[in-house]
Amino acid sequence: MAKLLIISDSHGLTNELIEIKKRHQQTVDAMIHCGDSELPYNAPEMNDFIKVKGNCDFDSSYLDELTEEIQGSRVFVTHGHLYNVKMSLMSIQYKAEEVDAKIACFGHSHVAGSFQENNIVFINPGSILIPRRRPEPTYVIAEIEEKEMTVRFFNAAGSEVEELAAHYVVKSK
Secondary structure, eight states: OEEEEEEOOOTTOOHHHHHHHHHHTTTOSEEEEOSOOOSOTTOGGGTTEEEBOOTTOOOTTSBSEEEEEETTEEEEEEOSGGGTTTTOSHHHHHHHHHTTOSEEEOOSSOOOEEEEETTEEEEEOOOSSSOSSSSSOEEEEEEEOSSEEEEEEEETTSOBOGGGOEEEEOOOO
8 A cells, every 4th residue: 555645836835845744744655746846956845755847946956757666556747847738638648658657646737636547547736825726725645555546635734625536446457
């Protein structure tokens, strides 16, 4: 089993990142930031995050994308601007398939949501500063069991946004 904290588009927030990390760091296997933190790569608030570069990140230490093996699940992480996720999710889907990911995490659009396509679960945690299409800032806790995944969204204060929750069956390839 793996449990992931996924956050994106914090755009300079520091106290909120610290609070969310404190709230969950003892109960998750990995913490992922999908870019646009606007913080230096080595900022204390970004410590412990698997992190990528967004279009508003200018520290050259960030990678544009990465693929990580977390508790047996291959996770592809990118911000999304290089895949034009505001226009179509086809490019990011092709990339996730290419790297054999079970999970693809991205941000950029600030629109919270998840869906499954070709046995890959795509997760956009929304933004904890400037949400779009929803009133509340959000982040995600994803729990992966062998053949099942639950994606739960939370507001910045830690209360679950139940209508966004989703459950997926993930088949072995």
